[in-house]
Amino acid sequence: MSDSTRERMLDAGLSMLLRHGYNDLGIQAVLKETGMPKGSFYHHFASKEDFALQVIDRYMDEVHNGLDGTLGDPSLPPLDRVRKFFEATRDKYRDDGYLGCMLGGLGQELSGVSPVFQEKIEACLSAIGTRIAACMEEAKAAGDLPPHADPVHMANLMLNCWEGAALRSRLWRDPAPLDSMLDFYFSAVVAAPKPPIDASAN
Template identity: 35%
Template sequence: MKFSEVKPRRGRPPKYPRDNPDTKKALIRSGIEMLTERGYMTSDIEGILKKVGIPKGSFYYYFESKESFGREVMASYSYYFAYKLDKSLHNESISPLSRIYAFFEDAQRGMAKYHFERGCLVGNLGQEVATLPNGYRDLLNDILIDWQNRIELCLREAQDIGELALTADCKMLATFFWIGWEGAVMRAKLMKDAEPLKIFIEGFMAGLPR
């Protein structure tokens, strides 16, 4: 059953009552889980509502449509992922380039934790861009640019301490990083193995001008 087919149902009381902010958070969290596994077009509200434990009709109490739900899911995922990035990239106890490697290690553990069933929500939706609602393309690009800017700042810190050559184009390298990283995540999910992530990060690090 797709989002557009949602109908009210009778049954036991919901786990989360209406007007409870935790209900909306639970729906968004469940949406993130599903979209990182299955993408947007094949995600269904039935699985989300079953996990959260609320009636089908309650979905439209919190979200006007599947499209608005998707936007809030993307915003939440963007915030969550930026936080994870910053945990590694702002760790001043290690060098800037080591922080990028630390991000890889954290991401690798995260994918392994869920048996490589979950990829990157932004990457998943990017593969469906031709069929996504209007405006989603710009949202996805904005998120990727934000992530690129964070990597770029880290690379500039590496330049400041002599860990990266001053001739390095940090903006280009940051863009290259995310193009390669998203491909590696997709391949790791396909293979159910971290090897593509390892190959990418080692190749990226080895190719940096020192």
Template identity: 40%
Template sequence: MMASKEKVALKSPFGTKMTSSSTRDRLIEVGLELMRKHGYGATGLQEILHAAGVPKGSFYHHFGSKEEFTAAVIERYFTLEAKHVDTVLNNTRQAPLKRLRRYFEELIQMAGQSAPIAGCLLGSLSLEVADASPLLQSCLSFSFTHWQAAIASVLREAVEKGELPQSTKFESLAGFLLNSWEGALLRSQADENDAPLKDFLRFVFDDLLAK
């Protein structure tokens, strides 16, 4: 998820506080793991504090609320996923569509049923809290928009290099691919197998994007 070389004219909603506090980082790391495993509602403050070994006062020194804390967790997830994007999607030594396929293949390993923690935090939080929290809705939308822009950048390059037709609407296509991936991932979790993710790969790269 998902910074790209293509700039997106959006103001970040995260409101990051410039701090190198190891306590703050520890809380975010623990919160990220617990929310990925259990979701927002099932991850309580006491559970976070106990797992991080941090007193309640320290938590509120860094975060005004669980909502603000979750925004920081989303930002951390966004930053980690952006590193994966940079490693794979921005590797211009490989053909655009080849590295896009490699990217989604690696996402299956990272988020599919064989992963240490299955699923996508952005997707799960979108279902759970986006309609109840304007702050978190904004953070989630920001993250998805930048993720889509990273995919669109690769598709645009594919058009420029003749891998896709000149008529390709790469921005809309990127949104379709991202939305299809998230839907396939959700179905994968419901079925407890990776068949929907493998179907996504096959239909996207063997049919939709095949010349």
């Protein structure tokens, strides 16, 4: 069976996992959505779990494409590239009907009951954080962040704030929590003054 069959099922899985989550996603529903026979599913996927893990990989392909297109844009300063990535992600959430982040949704649903998904989702978020941290390292080298800044910590903090805002955005069906989070982060966190020197440490 061709890879196009697998691709069609993965494409269907992207929107279905966003809409329904893992527990409410049935194999039969995927087959109905794609018009594929059951044998096609099990030719490409060992189980529902395997299918969902491959859908996450497909989702991450899209995320990395977005990172490539924004963080790799040499026409913008590094911090503007970071913000542009999150703004593009916000716009995609809107186009998807404010269903939010698949990683965040599945993480909330499955992290307490499935070590497999817990590790998978954490690895995906860590990969995103690593790329954002590298761009923030560029900002630090350019003098756009203070010398004491920790790009890894700042990237992880941003992801944590973003996932919380994405949840509220999904609940409200509104981008306002995402916009407020970005405004706060780039004004209050990125531009935070250097902490005072502790004279007692000398």
